[in-house]
Amino acid sequence: MLIPLLSVAVALILTPALCATILRRPSVHGASRGFAAWFNRGFDRGSLVYRHGVSGVLARSKRFLAIFVALVVATGWMFMRLPTSFLPVEDQGILLTAVQLPPGAMAARTRDVLDKVTRYYLHEEMDAVEGVMAIEGYGFGGSGQNAGMVFVRLKDFDTRHAPNLSAQEVAQRASAAFAAIGDAQVYALLPPAIDGMGTSNGFDFYLEDTHGAGRERLAQLRDQLLGAAARSPVLANTRPTGQEPAPQFSVDIDQAKASALGLNLADINNTLSVAWGSDYVNDFIDRGRVKHVYVQSDADFRMQPADLDGWHVRNAQATMVPFASFATGRWTLGPARLERYNGVSAVEIQGEAAPGVSSGMAMSEIDRLVKQLPPGVRHEWTGLSYEERLSGDQASALYAISVLIVFLCLAALYESWSIPLAVMLTVPIGMAGALLAALLCGQTNDIYFKVGLLTTIGLAAKNAILIVEFALEREAQGASLIEATLDAARLRLRPILMTSFAFILGVLPLAIAKGAGSGAQNAIGIGVMGGMLAATVLGVFFAPLLYVAVRKAVKGKRS
Numbered sequence: 001m002l003i004p005l006l007s008v009a010v011a012l013i014l015t016p017a018l019c020a021t022i023l024r025r026p027s028v029h030g031a032s033r034g035f036a037a038w039f040n041r042g043f044d045r046g047s048l049v050y051r052h053g054v055s056g057v058l059a060r061s062k063r064f065l066a067i068f069v070a071l072v073v074a075t076g077w078m079f080m081r082l083p084t085s086f087l088p089v090e091d092q093g094i095l096l097t098a099v100q101l102p103p104g105a106m107a108a109r110t111r112d113v114l115d116k117v118t119r120y121y122l123h124e125e126m127d128a129v130e131g132v133m134a135i136e137g138y139g140f141g142g143s144g145q146n147a148g149m150v151f152v153r154l155k156d157f158d159t160r161h162a163p164n165l166s167a168q169e170v171a172q173r174a175s176a177a178f179a180a181i182g183d184a185q186v187y188a189l190l191p192p193a194i195d196g197m198g199t200s201n202g203f204d205f206y207l208e209d210t211h212g213a214g215r216e217r218l219a220q221l222r223d224q225l226l227g228a229a230a231r232s233p234v235l236a237n238t239r240p241t242g243q244e245p246a247p248q249f250s251v252d253i254d255q256a257k258a259s260a261l262g263l264n265l266a267d268i269n270n271t272l273s274v275a276w277g278s279d280y281v282n283d284f285i286d287r288g289r290v291k292h293v294y295v296q297s298d299a300d301f302r303m304q305p306a307d308l309d310g311w312h313v314r315n316a317q318a319t320m321v322p323f324a325s326f327a328t329g330r331w332t333l334g335p336a337r338l339e340r341y342n343g344v345s346a347v348e349i350q351g352e353a354a355p356g357v358s359s360g361m362a363m364s365e366i367d368r369l370v371k372q373l374p375p376g377v378r379h380e381w382t383g384l385s386y387e388e389r390l391s392g393d394q395a396s397a398l399y400a401i402s403v404l405i406v407f408l409c410l411a412a413l414y415e416s417w418s419i420p421l422a423v424m425l426t427v428p429i430g431m432a433g434a435l436l437a438a439l440l441c442g443q444t445n446d447i448y449f450k451v452g453l454l455t456t457i458g459l460a461a462k463n464a465i466l467i468v469e470f471a472l473e474r475e476a477q478g479a480s481l482i483e484a485t486l487d488a489a490r491l492r493l494r495p496i497l498m499t500s501f502a503f504i505l506g507v508l509p510l511a512i513a514k515g516a517g518s519g520a521q522n523a524i525g526i527g528v529m530g531g532m533l534a535a536t537v538l539g540v541f542f543a544p545l546l547y548v549a550v551r552k553a554v555k556g557k558r559s
Contacts, residue, residue, distance in 0.1 A: 510526075
């Protein structure tokens with residue numbers, strides 16, 4: 001809040017005083033020598049050449065208006081072709097590696113896979129990796145002895161100048177190497193661009209059972225979707241985050257027999273709970289400190305299903321009744337964790353875009369694959385993917401509102417609708433430059449590029465305003481429309497070039513940035529730089545043409 005107020009105070013108070021103090025009449029400072037004189041003479045000759053060029057464009061207005069229409073069409077085509085995404089992939093200096101073994105795998109097998117992953121990073125990627133930390137028993141899909149995580153810290157950016165040492169390249173090579181591990185599913189992942197928005201970089205969605213077909217049917221459709229995603233060249237590392245169904249031992253209680261034996265179901269459940277899961281029963285004092293007492297069956301008496309027959313439950317007559325008289329056990333296969341999303345049974349699926357593919361294209365591919373599934377399921381995006389889809393839906397309205405606000409401000413300034421129209425018609429020229437630069441440099445239409453595109457809209461309109469405003473003054477002094485436009489174009493060329501190239505040079509460090517945060521910097525810098533180059537090189541010729549064309553079109557009409 002303080003900065004805008006200070007800016008307004010400087011513009012209203014200090015700037016007029018500085019102008020009155022510093023600026024002098026041309027007779028005082030017009031004579032110059034050396035480099036300044038040589039530059040001014042050269043620039044004056046160049047401005048005259050530019051005036052003749054604008055005159056030629058105005059003389060062939062129909063031809064160049066057709067070129068302008070083609071440029072507008074090309075702008076729309078490039079906008080549709082530019083891949084979409086939410087945030088650029090950043091090299092944060094760390095990697096995540098998820099390890100998932102089959103259900104029931106022992107801890108020793110998990111530890112062996114973690115050792116293989118650790119050795120790969122420390123030996124095969126020693127030029128990029130600084131350290132590795134492996135954690136057994138924890139994974140994104142849940143805890144268990146068949147899950148593990150490996151956290152990889154890369155070396156400082158100053159020591160990783162080569163492109164093949166970036167986090168993205170290391171992750172791609174690691175994923176290819178880990179595919180040879182037949183004992184587990186191992187994925188090398190980049191961390192999410194925003195902390196707390198998901199567990200890894202890439203897309204994230206839930207496949208929901210909308211018709212209540214059951215977990216087994218949902219698992220079948222999930223596997224069908226994963227198989228189709230594995231065959232798609234657009235997707236990579238598509239995987240379920242939950243754990244696969246695991247063997248479970250179910251205890252069936254014959255309630256009729258239990259009731260006949262005088263047993264209470266609550267006592268039966270309490271016995272199972274205490275024997276397998278322990279329970280707090282009392283406290284005792286040990287050397288002045290209060291300690292808790294927990295009761296649980298000894299490990300030797302709860303390791304095998306047959307051990308259940310050796311347990312007893314006290315009935316209402318204080319008689320110990322064996323479990324074998326009223327309970328039986330059986331092995332089943334069930335989910336280790338039940339997942340629901342928005343109140344519907346669902347499974348979470350994550351994945352990434354293939355190298356060279358944007359996240360928007362990958363999400364569109366998922367949409368296409370889900371539509372091919374049988375009825376009864378749908379998918380909902382979550383995390384960063386939800387935000388990406390939401391921002392994409394709002395982008396068109398944001399652009400329209402921005403253009404409308406600029407148009408209304410200009411209409412209020414000039415008390416006319418035709419003059420703001422002439423100014424706003426130059427906006428597609430800057431947008432064409434920004435889109436062409438993004439396509440040539442492999443950028444995507446992410447949130448940072450959208451900000452740069454909005455900036456380009458204002459800067460392209462600024463160049464046209466400098467010409468249009470001076471042309472209006474010359475017309476008010478009695479000059480014809482063509483002469484006023486030509487004089488305005490020549491006289492305002494210097495401030496246009498000065499402000500434009502100052503801004504271009506200002507964003508140049510963003511466009512060529514490397515290292516930490518370079519993805520966001522490149523997304524803004526490349527788009528704005530390309531847009532300003534186009535608005536400067538082409539806009540200075542098309543702005544006078546569009547102004548004259550609009551003024552002739554509304555001649556004699558109230559505008």
